[in-house]
Amino acid sequence: MRTALLVLVCLVATTLTAATAHAAAERYVALGDSAASGPLILPVDLSSPGCYRSQRNYPKLAAAKLGVPIVDVTCSGADTADMTAPQGTDFGDVPPQFDALTADTTLVTLQIGGNDAGLVGLAESCLNLLPEPFGTSCADTNTAGGGDVYGERVAAVGPRVAAVLDGIHQRSPGARVFVVGYTTYLPPNGCYPLVQVWARDANYIQAKIDQLNGVLASTAAAHGATYVDIRTPGIGHDVCTLPTVRWVEPFIPANVAAPLHPNANGMAGMAVVVAAAVA
DSSP states (O other): OHHHHHHHHHHHHHHHHHHHHHHHHOOEEEEEOHHHHOTTOSSEETTSGGGOEETTSHHHHHHHHHTOOEEEOOOTTOOGGGGTSOBOOTTSOBOOGGGGOOTTOOEEEEEOOHHHHTHHHHHHHTBOSSOTTSSOOHHHHHTGGGOOHHHHHHHTHHHHHHHHHHHHHHHOTTOEEEEEOOOOOOOTTTTTTTSSBOHHHHHHHHHHHHHHHHHHHHHHHHTTOEEEOOTTTTTTOSTTSOTTTOSBOOSSOSSSSOTTSBOHHHHHHHHHHHHHHHO
16 A cells, blocks of 8 residues: 555655656746736736736746747837837836747747737727717728728738747747737627727728737748637637726726727736637
8 A cells, every 4th residue: 555655645746846857847938919918907917017017917827828938029119120120118228028038949929910010009999989970081091092001001010920920939939839919809780889990990900900919820820830829719709898808998097907909808818818728
């Protein structure tokens, strides 16, 4: 009996030691913009105050679920250029996010492109406090003459993200790379006047987010990365849902989070999706 117990203890100890060694061998680097950093979600990560990074953003929560250490350099306002150049913030410059990448990095998540395309600015331009016909439709304005201003901007993001992915592989050749998409912000036709965006403008905004997700997915596939779909899990958690249900906040937040950005519920939900994709 004593021998059997000793064997069992040894097996458990060996398993725990192996798991600890595996976790120690992992090195997870999180790159990205405010959709990943979690501005205003408490508690705040004070390592880079100007990045408005949360201690409860999805990269940190996913790392905890996976049991791996994380180097989180996500930063609000970041675009693809800030991967390789210093980024200016309200509290001074922060180093290029690529500075966190090393040859022994084993896991990278990347969420980028929204600022390159100017999608927050698009949403802000679509705000209409009065119903139709008072005001101007941002969808009409941006598609006048048969063009699509933001469609072109989103399409231009592809080569920039491709260069970022190539740069990650060059610096961390052994890393698994996951490109995280953007979630569902608006339901079909929106919910005017609860959220002050006309129906066709709500559809235009979400269509550009969906287009960006498509660009990220195809670019990831072509450059050795895995795309993580946050759009589908986010359906039913858009800005028009109850504050306890939504993953993202409208122009006037009901939860402690930045307007038009994920809240703590959203970060928790995204962390589940990202951790499952990685695992």
